[in-house]
Amino acid sequence: MSELRHDPVSRRWVIVAAERSLRPNEFQIARPVPPNDEPPCPFCPGQEAGTPKELYAVRDGDKANAPDWRVRVIPNKRPVLAIEGTLDRRGLGLYDRMRGIGAHEIVIETPQHKLRPFELPHLQFAAALTAARTRLVDLLKDSRFKYALLHKNYGQTAGATIFHPTQQIVATPVTPFSVATKLQTSRAHFHLKERCLFCDMIAQEIEDGSRVVQIDEHFVTFAPYAARFPFELQVYPRQHAHQFTGMGDRDIERLASHMLGVFSRLNTVLGDPPLNWMVVNAPNTETQFRRGGYWSTLEYDFHWHIEILPRLTPLAGFEWGTGFYINPTAPEDAAAFLRDAAT
């Protein structure tokens, strides 16, 4: 019989369909094929003149927009949100609208067009994450932005249009609904227990062990108890911290090393699946403090983490109609496969 599981953070129920539990080789995986867009693509070295001017780069020389970069951050040429202007929020009968103000940046992780997530050299991936952190810190100084999402789309099924390895940053003028819900829950827990909900969850997962995939002194990755998707994972810093942007360079090197291990396990078990990963961060504290201190306990009651979502199964009407999910692979099974895999 299947089981209904409740996620204590998002407050969603998930159906873990144990009877039809799918093994790694039973998914029809749309593998991210390197691509019709043979290099050079717009993100390859030498193509700098065709992109918007860079916002940040790691390079050996000192000439901006020269081709000697190792990591490069540029504005998206066709941003979903525009950086200039006022929000101009207004009603329209029952509805609300604002101008699409925000930021949309591309972090080019490496000059090499064809590297898959698990193939990035350790210090290269660390440099890309450090560049992303630097951009996030800068963006979040802007009080118009309530949230900034760092994420990666890998493979067409995961929404990528170009193969070249990139991360994306989108800064939004509203706190996203799903983040607000998570924050609400974790605050309620903190008020009740005077402990961080996520710290409690990490402790329980480590003690239980059945869903842990990889653990070291600083980070732990486990399959969440109420995972929505097969092989869904969460990466947590073991020490409490509410903002990814508070991470030092050395912390980020450790994170990069940990994540590469996890990507490697996913590749071993699932054979290079398409995936999304995203940093779940506390909302922009700067902004919130200015709004009357409502989020003043934020640093205690939120705990940043990373979600990794391999994209193995399509969503169907049931998911869209109810907002709850059917997971055909028990998180304990997924964790066992990944734990036993070579990195």
Next chain:
Amino acid sequence: MSELRHDPVSRRWVIVAAERSLRPNEFQIARPVPPNDEPPCPFCPGQEAGTPKELYAVRDGDKANAPDWRVRVIPNKRPVLAIEGTLDRRGLGLYDRMRGIGAHEIVIETPQHKLRPFELPHLQFAAALTAARTRLVDLLKDSRFKYALLHKNYGQTAGATIFHPTQQIVATPVTPFSVATKLQTSRAHFHLKERCLFCDMIAQEIEDGSRVVQIDEHFVTFAPYAARFPFELQVYPRQHAHQFTGMGDRDIERLASHMLGVFSRLNTVLGDPPLNWMVVNAPNTETQFRRGGYWSTLEYDFHWHIEILPRLTPLAGFEWGTGFYINPTAPEDAAAFLRDAAT
């Protein structure tokens, strides 16, 4: 510049990216190809012995499980939730679990294997919807079930595994999160205004007209103001009603005719796109009344409707990370294309 729009029901923000507005011919649509599973499939007439025994059928003769049916409802052979047993809800440290109790039924819409949604004859589709309503009424007598979702998956991208035209019913022992949110909002509106939020929205949409796709005396279909997806549509009964299950046979015939018109327009404009549709219903009143009358005003403050979601674009990390959506086609543009299309 793009626009941020707020949906008054789900309380989500959507980015309507007007500058990169995609026209119907610009989507890479994974068309539902009729299929490797050439008839007969398990749902075709003559294959009744291979399926679970039918729960309901419309047929000329009177022998159950004979091949002369016109519509047939069977339990799913591999249900995600099982009908027998108690919920046995319990904690597990921070987590909550229940046994996977519920119902999972298949409504076979027609004996004809290869009919696409817009090709179903009017009275055939009406008979299928009527059969579904009859099953919903029956299932909702069971006080273990808080919600029952009627939905359709059409095409692999939309989660269908067999081409034969079916609808699905899933009854769940909890009120789904997304339904609870919608209900919360519409109740707040009712308490404030003593009017139904949905009735207000319908009135505003009809008066404005720019997002209306199809309208007749009884039903209206429009592209919602904060549509998450290109060509997303909602179908509403114009007269207030909180439960789809309260619909009479004649109402359902009218609904079938209206929906076929909309499917036809989608086919004309997008060329047979994969899609999901689902009935958004009030939670199970029977159950709720027994729980102390909390939902006692349900019949005034909820308004059932149908969501139609063509599946044209993949979800990316931004959507997963924030729960808000980027819609590359303005709902007004989508509505204009569909309104002008032949049915």
